[in-house]
Amino acid sequence: MTIIEAAKKAREAAICLAAVGSDEKNKALMAIAKALEENKEAIEKANAIDRVNSEKEQVALPLLKRLKFDDAKRKDVIAGIESLCNLEDPVGKVQLRTELDTELILTRVACPIGVVGIIFESRPDALVQISTLCLKSGNGVLLKGGSEAKETNRILFEIIKEASLKAGMPEGWIALMESREDVSAILKLDKYIDLLVPRGSNDFVSYIMKNTNIPVIGHADGICHTYVDKEADLDMAVKVVVDSKTQYVVVCNALETLLVHKEIAPFFLPQLKQAMDEKKVKLKGCARTREIIEVEEATEEDWQTEYLDYMLSIKVVESIKEAIDHINTYGSGHTDCIITTNEDTAQTFMMLVDSGNVFHNVSTRFSDGFRYGFGAEVGVSTSKIHARGPVGLEGLLIYKYKLVGKGHIVEDYASGDKHFTHKKL
Amino acid sequence: MTIIEAAKKAREAAICLAAVGSDEKNKALMAIAKALEENKEAIEKANAIDRVNSEKEQVALPLLKRLKFDDAKRKDVIAGIESLCNLEDPVGKVQLRTELDTELILTRVACPIGVVGIIFESRPDALVQISTLCLKSGNGVLLKGGSEAKETNRILFEIIKEASLKAGMPEGWIALMESREDVSAILKLDKYIDLLVPRGSNDFVSYIMKNTNIPVIGHADGICHTYVDKEADLDMAVKVVVDSKTQYVVVCNALETLLVHKEIAPFFLPQLKQAMDEKKVKLKGCARTREIIEVEEATEEDWQTEYLDYMLSIKVVESIKEAIDHINTYGSGHTDCIITTNEDTAQTFMMLVDSGNVFHNVSTRFSDGFRYGFGAEVGVSTSKIHARGPVGLEGLLIYKYKLVGKGHIVEDYASGDKHFTHKKL
Incomplete structure (x- = not known):
């Protein structure tokens, strides 16, 4: 055949x-x-x-x-x-x-x-x-x-x-x-x-x-982001970021780029580095990241790369706006998360990030049909x-x-002899 | 710009x-x-x-x-x-x-x-x-x-x-x-x-x-069909077919090909021809149509043509199966109708015809967002x-x-420490 x-x-x-x-x-x-x-x-x-x-x-x-x-x-x-x-x-x-x-x-x-x-x-x-x-x-x-x-x-x-x-x-x-x-x-x-x-x-x-x-x-790539807001709970942020990156590295919903608000970066990044070192994750960072922790330089190419490996790129951002713009520019529209204790900030992020899955205070690894309860995927x-x-x-x-009638014709409505009722049943 | x-x-x-x-x-x-x-x-x-x-x-x-x-x-x-x-x-x-x-x-x-x-x-x-x-x-x-x-x-x-x-x-x-x-x-x-x-x-x-x-x-063409079943009400069939063809000829939901069951054709076609002659619609038909009424020959090309004009091609069919096969082969998946008094036959037609709009005893001209009550289209x-x-x-x-949590990580579920509830809210 x-x-x-x-x-x-x-x-x-x-x-x-x-x-x-x-x-x-x-x-x-x-x-x-x-x-x-x-x-x-x-x-x-x-x-x-x-x-x-x-x-x-x-x-x-x-x-x-x-x-x-x-x-x-x-x-x-x-x-x-x-x-x-x-x-x-x-x-x-x-x-x-x-x-x-x-x-x-x-x-x-x-x-x-x-x-x-x-x-x-x-x-x-x-x-x-x-x-x-x-x-x-x-x-x-x-x-x-x-x-x-x-x-x-x-x-x-x-x-x-x-x-x-x-x-x-x-x-x-x-x-x-x-x-x-x-x-x-x-x-x-x-x-x-x-x-x-x-x-x-x-x-x-x-x-x-x-x-x-x-x-x-389907999806070609999954460049997923997590943005750690200035009002994040630091311990939660470390825990969620580590899970997002390391729970299973070769999959599309694993974290690839971390965005960190400049005000929290000096406190968060050293703590994160320690946790990531333990998991043997190689970090790469922008210039501002490298002023805080000692990591390799991240280039434009890194923002566009789905590592699917024990690697993570990090960028320090000025504001939530910069974070959202970065995600909408470099992301895959797959899964992106914000870590914050501020409800309003979370709402804004989830409204403006143009991705199929937008998360608040959870691991990116949750975006999956079985975990969502769809049974099969x-x-x-x-x-x-x-x-x-x-x-x-x-x-x-x-x-x-499906439209079922008794010989209804359009001419009766066009001529004005009959009128539609449009009643919801 | x-x-x-x-x-x-x-x-x-x-x-x-x-x-x-x-x-x-x-x-x-x-x-x-x-x-x-x-x-x-x-x-x-x-x-x-x-x-x-x-x-x-x-x-x-x-x-x-x-x-x-x-x-x-x-x-x-x-x-x-x-x-x-x-x-x-x-x-x-x-x-x-x-x-x-x-x-x-x-x-x-x-x-x-x-x-x-x-x-x-x-x-x-x-x-x-x-x-x-x-x-x-x-x-x-x-x-x-x-x-x-x-x-x-x-x-x-x-x-x-x-x-x-x-x-x-x-x-x-x-x-x-x-x-x-x-x-x-x-x-x-x-x-x-x-x-x-x-x-x-x-x-x-x-x-x-x-x-x-x-x-x-969108849609490229709209080759819409009406099938007149052997159990059709003849007067209703004529009225609906005339409206489908002539109410407005240049539009995508106008009728282009008529299929007629062989058992009803000898009674229906002469009556239809008279009504169509009055509306100055030119008819073309298959060999069996031409044994009943005097019309020009319809060729393979006619079944594939959207006339958007005062023209109609007619085919006499052996069975509802032949009608459905014809529609699924030559149709545009736009709008197709059956005229019959038999509910079961209508159900079968509407189930098996693979079109966006499947009608029973109504004009094809109804398939339109305004008539459906959608307001704008x-x-x-x-x-x-x-x-x-x-x-x-x-x-x-x-x-x-949108997924909102309190620092939930996937590892807790993968390890079996936690279990999903998947409760509909």
Whole structure:
């Protein structure tokens, strides 16, 4: 089957899937969870082959780590599927009901987007996670994984496909693309694919965002900031900044640049340096920072760098305004935090910082679908439309308007014979 | 000021505008309405110049029609602004509130998208309509009108700008681009513009959609269908089809292709032909249509054509399935209707037709923001994400997540010392 044939088939299947009931979808999800458990040896075997091959090909360490699909990962995705079953089915939810006139009723109803393309580097768990989210939300799905996870992806795909078809899902709702050429082919399929979800490195996601007309949900980088205000509680500031930077350094919601008000900097920075030295975090600072603590010089490039490592850039600012401007200039619109005891200052910061997640007195590491209580997560979006921040099931839905009448025509309203009532129901 | 400077300035202004209160925005809107009324002679003069020049340059008739900004148009846009003032301010609306843990509160709040780029052919009323919608929703706006409406656009822009700045809106929130080169420049400004709203012909909107990475709200074509089911009420079917086709032929929600079930075709088509002959609508039909009524042959090209004229293509279908497949293949996802007395058949049609507006027993001409009761309208969207169908104020909004705590760190949850409560508030 060519990629266009698969896409066409997914489109047809998606139209059927949109009409499948909640119980049937949940049964299919449970069948997938069961099949994943039953085939655990085969999955581990396939994953071992991928890992041996990737080590031979000297794949980068972070990729290798994410490639692992062991007992813990399998249990995680199965638990994810089970919690997905318990979520309310969002399809068919009535969002609005208006009487336009007597016996002329408008309804807005949530419905699936259509066909979702998922492109991911390593992370075979993302394949299971996002395709089950697509099933629950009634969307067809085209999967394209990296060659480093070829064997794992293939077996996971086969398990999901067989279990779901046996449970009555429409044939073709899920398809796997394997050749290297397929990525660029997928990016051109705007006629068949309604939404792309790329999961992988900054460069990888950037490339996809720049090379397609299909809408994309995701984020390329996550340059997150914390601003320590002049009215901050120093102990809290140190604790939160250390967690934001070091709790897990390779992720998009880890802290990369710290902004400190000039009035508090002389007291805060020495205390912070001590805590960061203990965690072996390398600090870089602006000229004013370096007057207070001994650190390497931070340059313009540092403000634009997502380290994803035990490194932190620091800038001393004149005012909250300078902090907000810096964040809106260099940030990714991902997650930015203020540490202050002043409520008004916090309000201003959270209003004016143009990011999907704006925090007050908490670690940036909280910005995540699971921690937000969304159950399952499509990804974190730094887009300004459709879905922003951690995206759950909702991000895979849109709506349609249904209008039901008794032969109503527009001419009667244009001529003034009839009038709209526009009554909310 | 270069276009990039204007865009940067709009971005800065938009951040301030996002924080402006409802009363101040409404005052600015009323000031704009007043200024439009006070300057009516100057506006009419400018519009007369544009119309004379356009006639000289033999601009196409539909464009010339839309160029007109007379007393009626001015009154319409002023009434529109007044009704906009009465709409609830959507900015700041709380969409979700969850306690993640004790004193750790997550809130999702509606906020403006940022900077909206409006590109339009003729239609100076669209300039007023959409820029006041942007003001109400707290978005900065970059305007680019066609050269044929240069004088009208300039004076309308000056009036809106001056009245709103005097009323305290942030400088730079609105800017007008005039040179021909600016369209392609605007399409590349994805760093500064968050959303594009193109208004104009099919080709014009298609060009914009294909040549930018900025998200676009709008529709290129509107190939709308009505399917007359075997269980249709014949008189109602004729009445609704005539209205759908002829009530106003040059618009996107006018009917272009009629699908008729084979069992009802011998009774329905002769009756329809008589009604359409009276309205001077030229009919084209498939082979089976031509066995019943004498009309010109419809070819594959007709199913793909938006006539925007007194023309209608007709196809006799075997079943509702063939009708749905035809619509999902050739339609624009705009507006499609079924005429039937059978509720179940109607439900199936409305579930499986993948369009923003799916109708039962009513004219396709109803799919419009004003008729839906949205007050003001950004446009009709055939996109599958963010906003679909007629788009009101809501389409210019997104949300941000605000998380407020007391020094909460993720490590406490990762270590198992603390647990999330995820309580809906």
